[in-house]
Amino acid sequence: xxxxxxxxxxxxxxxxxxxxxxxxxxxxxxxxxxxxxxxxDAGIEKKDIDASWFGSCFDEVxxxxxxxxxxxxxxxxxxxxxxxxxxxxxGTEAFRGAVYAVASGASDIxxxxxxxxxxxxxxxxxxxxxxxxxxxxxxxxxNATAPGSFxxxxxxxxxxxxxxxxxxxxxxxxxxxxxxxxxALNPKAHLRKVVTVDxxxxxxxxxxxxxxxxxxxxxxxxxxxxxxxxxxxxxxGKTNPVFxxxxxxxxxxxxxxxxxxxxxxxxxxxxxxxKKAYAExxxxxxxxxxxxxxxxxxxxxxxxxxxxxxQISPRGKxxxxxxxxxxxxxxxxxCQPDGGLKCxxxxxxxxxxxxxxxxxxxxxxRAGERQLKDPKIGLTHNLGGFPAMSVCSVAIVGK
Amino acid sequence: MVGITxxxxxxxxxxxxxxxIFSAMGxxxxxxxxxxxxxxxxxxYDEDSLSMAVGAGLDALTAIDRSKIDGVYLASTTLPxxxxxCAAIAATAMDLRxxxxxxxxxxxxxxxxxAVLAGIDAVKGGEVENLMVLASDFRMGKMGSMVEQFYGDGxxxxxxxxxxxxAEFKGSYSVSYDFVDHFRGDGKPFDRTxxxxxxxxxxxxxxxxxxxxxxxxxxxxxxxxxxxxxxxCYFGRDHxxxxxxxxxxxxxxxDNMHAVCxxxxxxxxxxxxxxxLQDAKPGDKIIMASFGTxxxxxxxxxxxxxxxxxxxxxxxxxxxxxxxxxxxxKYAVFRNIIPMELGIRGEDSAFTALSTLWRKRKAxxxxxxxxxxxxxxPQFPPQRVCVNPDCGAIDQMEDYRFSDKxxxxxxxxGDMLSFSFDPPQVYGIIRFKGGGRLxxxxxxxxxxxxxxxxxxxxxxxxxxxxxxxxIHGYFWKxxxxx
Numbered sequence: 001x002x003x004x005x006x007x008x009x010x011x012x013x014x015x016x017x018x019x020x021x022x023x024x025x026x027x028x029x030x031x032x033x034x035x036x037x038x039x040x041d042a043g044i045e046k047k048d049i050d051a052s053w054f055g056s057c058f059d060e061v062x063x064x065x066x067x068x069x070x071x072x073x074x075x076x077x078x079x080x081x082x083x084x085x086x087x088x089x090x091g092t093e094a095f096r097g098a099v100y101a102v103a104s105g106a107s108d109i110x111x112x113x114x115x116x117x118x119x120x121x122x123x124x125x126x127x128x129x130x131x132x133x134x135x136x137x138x139x140x141x142x143n144a145t146a147p148g149s150f151x152x153x154x155x156x157x158x159x160x161x162x163x164x165x166x167x168x169x170x171x172x173x174x175x176x177x178x179x180x181x182x183x184a185l186n187p188k189a190h191l192r193k194v195v196t197v198d199x200x201x202x203x204x205x206x207x208x209x210x211x212x213x214x215x216x217x218x219x220x221x222x223x224x225x226x227x228x229x230x231x232x233x234x235x236x237g238k239t240n241p242v243f244x245x246x247x248x249x250x251x252x253x254x255x256x257x258x259x260x261x262x263x264x265x266x267x268x269x270x271x272x273x274x275k276k277a278y279a280e281x282x283x284x285x286x287x288x289x290x291x292x293x294x295x296x297x298x299x300x301x302x303x304x305x306x307x308x309x310x311q312i313s314p315r316g317k318x319x320x321x322x323x324x325x326x327x328x329x330x331x332x333x334x335c336q337p338d339g340g341l342k343c344x345x346x347x348x349x350x351x352x353x354x355x356x357x358x359x360x361x362x363x364x365x366r367a368g369e370r371q372l373k374d375p376k377i378g379l380t381h382n383l384g385g386f387p388a389m390s391v392c393s394v395a396i397v398g399k
Numbered sequence: 400m401v402g403i404t405x406x407x408x409x410x411x412x413x414x415x416x417x418x419x420i421f422s423a424m425g426x427x428x429x430x431x432x433x434x435x436x437x438x439x440x441x442x443x444y445d446e447d448s449l450s451m452a453v454g455a456g457l458d459a460l461t462a463i464d465r466s467k468i469d470g471v472y473l474a475s476t477t478l479p480x481x482x483x484x485c486a487a488i489a490a491t492a493m494d495l496r497x498x499x500x501x502x503x504x505x506x507x508x509x510x511x512x513x514a515v516l517a518g519i520d521a522v523k524g525g526e527v528e529n530l531m532v533l534a535s536d537f538r539m540g541k542m543g544s545m546v547e548q549f550y551g552d553g554x555x556x557x558x559x560x561x562x563x564x565x566a567e568f569k570g571s572y573s574v575s576y577d578f579v580d581h582f583r584g585d586g587k588p589f590d591r592t593x594x595x596x597x598x599x600x601x602x603x604x605x606x607x608x609x610x611x612x613x614x615x616x617x618x619x620x621x622x623x624x625x626x627x628x629x630x631x632c633y634f635g636r637d638h639x640x641x642x643x644x645x646x647x648x649x650x651x652x653x654d655n656m657h658a659v660c661x662x663x664x665x666x667x668x669x670x671x672x673x674x675x676l677q678d679a680k681p682g683d684k685i686i687m688a689s690f691g692t693x694x695x696x697x698x699x700x701x702x703x704x705x706x707x708x709x710x711x712x713x714x715x716x717x718x719x720x721x722x723x724x725x726x727x728x729k730y731a732v733f734r735n736i737i738p739m740e741l742g743i744r745g746e747d748s749a750f751t752a753l754s755t756l757w758r759k760r761k762a763x764x765x766x767x768x769x770x771x772x773x774x775x776x777p778q779f780p781p782q783r784v785c786v787n788p789d790c791g792a793i794d795q796m797e798d799y800r801f802s803d804k805x806x807x808x809x810x811x812x813g814d815m816l817s818f819s820f821d822p823p824q825v826y827g828i829i830r831f832k833g834g835g836r837l838x839x840x841x842x843x844x845x846x847x848x849x850x851x852x853x854x855x856x857x858x859x860x861x862x863x864x865x866x867x868x869x870i871h872g873y874f875w876k877x878x879x880x881x
Binding site: 141144 | 812839872
């Protein structure tokens with residue numbers, strides 16, 4: 001087993017824009033704002049950064065291909081820049097690139113920045129998948145969207161555990177209501193309105209059984225992280241850096257979609273990435289040892305399945321934990337303290353780094369009204385693709 | 400002995416109540432009330448002449464092995480391509496052998512029977528043993544027209560051959576005239592018709608009797624000895640009169656099917672013939688006649704082998720499987736008669752890489768995947784590396800056809816965000832009995848009627864139409880089965 005990434009890299013600065021329908025801002029504005037906050041937070045100069053990774057997903061409507069946008073926007077002086085794309089997990093991929101560069105010794109101080117400008121399509125939801133899957137897949141793949149493909153897991157969950165649609169819908173509504181309550185406390189969140197379970201249940205259906213409030217916001221935004229070694233951080237006078245404890249990724253092998261063993265009620269890559277991350281971080285009992293999480297709640301059903309896949313809730317029992325307030329801001333493992341994708345919003349390439357931004361701020365005691373009491377270990381979970389064909393990154397950070 | 404060796408039928412599930420057409424358009428042309436009874440079969444938004452033809456062909460393949468088919472003739476006036484053989488697409492979709500001959504017959508609704516005659520000639524000539532003839536149409540009438548009421552959609556299939564003949568071919572008689580009762584100009588979506596009284600008096604009531612009498616005389620057959628005669632004529636009363644005047648018994652005259660599906664154009668003689676064969680007894684003489692720039696009349700005599708065709712669903716099963724399409728405007732939008740706000744998402748249409756389609760033609764058009772010979776795991780789309788985690792064998796695959804396998808529904812949703820002509824877009828994952836899964840669109844169903852574990856079958860459908868480039872893309876969709 002590899003020695004892993006634990007405690008080899010620290011985060012010394014982070015930035016994140018307000019997410020939302022930023023009709024007022026181009027990708028240039030978003031990138032500059034996230035970067036400005038991160039570099040001021042790190043207290044370094046631009047010349048100190050020697051490598052960069054840029055996460056973005058929908059190049060058709062976003063910044064286009066290659067990493068060129070990042071250094072050209074920030075005027076980075078001829079350093080390396082790499083664009084990474086791994087569906088909705090692109091943000092964590094950028095972070096992984098920067099962390100691995102530092103851990104290998106190839107870089108002293110590296111920048112990871114994710115940005116997505118989605119609201120230039122002219123319609124709601126994510127851009128159509130038209131050309132995203134290549135010339136063969138589009139000849140046979142269904143006319144699906146993200147909510148529809150995740151709704152399949154809701155149908156699967158009901159079928160596997162014998163949950164009635166109204167029971168599941170109510171459980172999912174509690175997940176969304178919790179995230180709305182948290183998002184309302186977050187000045188950078190896209191959606192800042194408290195909503196009740198009844199309002200959520202009464203909302204129009206988007207992809208049965210998922211309704212409007214089961215779906216996250218589609219947003220514009222950018223987030224950035226600056227990472228270095230613990231030694232350099234110390235030299236820079238950082239007395240309280242945030243350590244990377246684990247950084248794992250798992251990608252489907254095709255089994256869920258093509259082999260006949262997937263139960264349709266969970267995301268296998270989340271389970272696999274989580275297991276590897278716990279091993280890397282030395283976590284034995286996640287339910288007891290993880291103090292807080294930002295998971296990839298693109299849809300409420302995803303958050304529900306993630307509770308179980310990350311081994312926080314037992315299989316088939318997540319609804320009980322939700323109902324008991326286990327994941328509330330004042331619960332045992334607060335989940336989505338910043339509002340999550342649901343309310344902070346989901347500018348694809350930025351989301352993974354945005355999750356880390358909340359964990360970072362919570363660990364440093366800077367989370368304002370949402371501040372949790374002395375958290376030590378936080379987990380982020382960044383999922384891309386569809387439940388049956390997915391990409392999953394899990395990061396664990398702590399003091 | 401040369402004759403029909405198998406047969407099949409396809410009538411789309413949706414029916415448009417003719418009174419709904421009248422309710423929508425009767426204000427403009429009140430006289431259409433005269434024929435606004437019953438219902439006409441209408442293709443779903445994802446069906447067309449090609450997909451319906453494949454449906455009829457697959458039905459016929461329940462009684463004859465597909466490896467025995469040596470050729471496909473496809474007759475229609477409404478094929479999706481002017482230059483690209485739809486018979487070749489159909490042959491690929493049905494996963495027939497590639498050493499087959501294919502041809503498209505068009506430009507006249509008599510084309511169905513003409514293709515049958517050509518098929519019989521081919522079998523008689525000895526170059527082919529079994530030739531599949533498909534006839535299919537989905538014609539449109541202008542809003543408020545009489546033909547809008549008359550025309551229905553559907554397809555029929557007759558397989559012609561020498562062995563195990565279910566109805567022996569006894570002879571034919573054809574007349575050909577450039578009689579323009581209706582025509583469709585190049586690039587025009589609608590037919591232009593001449594006065595109905597003229598069509599009736601100078602057309603139907605002259606050419607059909609001329610060809611049928613010629614046939615009776617040529618084959619030495621008496622009208623009263625014929626068990627069944629099928630011929631089109633959408634004027635109900637005149638339809639009966641034509642047969643009666645020729646001396647056929649009233650019970651021998653097959654209904655023109657106006658009430659149940661409408662006149663299916665090129666397909667109609669075959670559609671009625673398939674219906675007649677489903678009721679036939681050994682020894683029955685059946686005449687199939689067409690209409691359109693003349694008339695072909697063909698005589699068949701049913702053999703004992705007819706008893707072996709009970710597995711065929713045919714026209715009867717297709718007619719029994721129905722659901723109403725309402726309101727009228729939905730039909731009009733499906734046919735693109737009324738422009739609808741598709742939204743920006745609906746405008747998107749990715750190009751089709753024809754070279755990709757060629758490489759993957761068996762997967763896309765015939766739903767052929769692979770089965771690992773090392774561990775027997777079926778998988779779609781075709782793989783080189785086995786997906787079974789305990790196997791992983793490389794290049795040990797053989798072709799495996801999924802289109803004819805039974806399946807059950809594993810998961811599904813109804814998506815309101817996705818663009819669809821008939822929202823919600825229903826899709827899901829199915830499990831094939833024997834292994835393998837497929838994530839694909841569902842069709843001919845309502846979200847509320849679907850459940851996990853329900854049986855499902857596959858249907859060849861038009862998946863998309865790229866109007867910028869004129870490309871019709873086809874794939875297989877799931878039809879939940881009650």
